[in-house]
Amino acid sequence: QVYGWGYNGNGQLGLGNNGNQLTPCRVAALHGVCILQIACGYAHTLALTDEGLLYAWGANTYGQLGTGNKSNQLSPVQIMMEKERVVEIAACHSAHTSAAKTQSGQVYMWGQCRGQSVILPHLTHFACTDDVFACFATPAVMWRLLSVEHEDFLTVAESLKKEFDSPETSDLKFRVDGKYIHVHKAVLKIRCEHFRTMFQSYWNEDMKEVIEIDQFSYPVYRAFLEYLYTDSVDLPPEDAIGLLDLATSYCENRLKKLCQHIIKRGITVENAFSLLSAAVRYDAEDLEEFCFKFCVNHLTEVTQTTAFWQMDGPLLKEFIAKASKCGAFKN
Incomplete structure (x- = not known):
């Protein structure tokens, strides 16, 4: 349930009027909708549902609601209906700009853009919503906290990530669905109890240069091995169930949590x-x-x-x- 209160001169509370609200009042237009994320601009509001649907309301002087016009909306209206599932929304109190990221990683922006008005969501070339506000918002701002570290060397974690699936330095290959994945025994033994046991001297696998895997698909097993190097998972939700199966089989509890997060978003x-x-x-x-x-x-x-x-x-x-x-x- 969503509640709003405070100044409401542009209908940014979504209550169906533009009168100020002294006490919390439920946004009736969102009844029956499960909201996961709210983002507030200078005088407009964005809301993201658990189904990846996007609602907007409030001021629309610069098209920041993405409705195709510049009329204020006193109640939530759904936008980007023809687009794919939205997983992240962004707005900032100092700007009249809006942004959203879809499940496939596409980033859209609308609203005030360098003095111009973009009244419909526009596909950008950016990979994250932060870049939208850095490049297009007036003033250039961050809509969330950002930590930037400038280092001219690779950390241990970055070095490990770089060496994943590297034929030059690997000492072991997995063959899955006819494709090879190059890895390092030492890394696998350090990161995974399953492999630590497997590579004991009395196991046949310890002497092999190529290990065949037939119980999991190539995308799933590659994602698992890459996780051991990077501590992150980059996999579509439809493949995450297979990875969850693997994580359960290998007793990888942290990987199970990451898989669950991916599945929730999908x-x-x-x-x-x-x-x-x-x-x-x-x-x-x-x-x-x-x-x-x-x-x-x-x-x-x-x-x-x-x-x-x-x-x-x-x-x-x-x-x-x-x-x-x-x-x-x-x-």
Whole structure:
């Protein structure tokens, strides 16, 4: 639920009027919508839902709402409906500029742009929303805290990242789906208990130069090995379930958490029950609770999907029982 109060001269509280509000008041237009992120500009507001939908309201003198005109909006209106899922929104109290980043990494901007007005979301060449405000906002600002370190040498972490999948320095190769991934035994033994055990002298794998992997796909296994070098995961949500399976098999708890974060950002009405089933199967309690709440918040829609009817009987019964305790089936 979203509440607003304070100055409201441009309708930036989203209450359907432009009168100041002395006490917190619920934004009725967002009833039934689960909001994950709010970003406030000088006199406008952006809101991001758990489905990746974007709403805007308030002042629109420079087109900062992205509605295609310059009319103020007293209540939330949905924008970027024809675009893909939005995962990040940005606005700043000192600017009339707005920005958003999609699931594939595309960055859009709209509003005041170097004295001009951009009234619809415009695709930029930037990789992050910070660059939008650094290059286009007036004044040039950061919409969030930024730490910049200027170093002319590689740290240990940066050096490790650089050497991942390097044929020149590796002493071991994994063959997955006919493709090779070059790694270093020492790094794997240091970073992963599974490999530390595998490369004991009495295991056959310790003497091999190439190890065949057939239980996981190439994108999943490469992402896992890269994680051991970088401590980060760059993988689409649809592949993250496979990586979650691997992390569970290899007892990599931190990797499980990273996978759950990726999956959360990719949840939709269509795949919510599939992700819930995966969370239960791989004992990912935090992800299970997140998927459950998403399903309850969008109960009507998710129960009409194919994934709902493909759920295992015991899991379906457990979901219905748990949802009923939360009042999901009240009239």
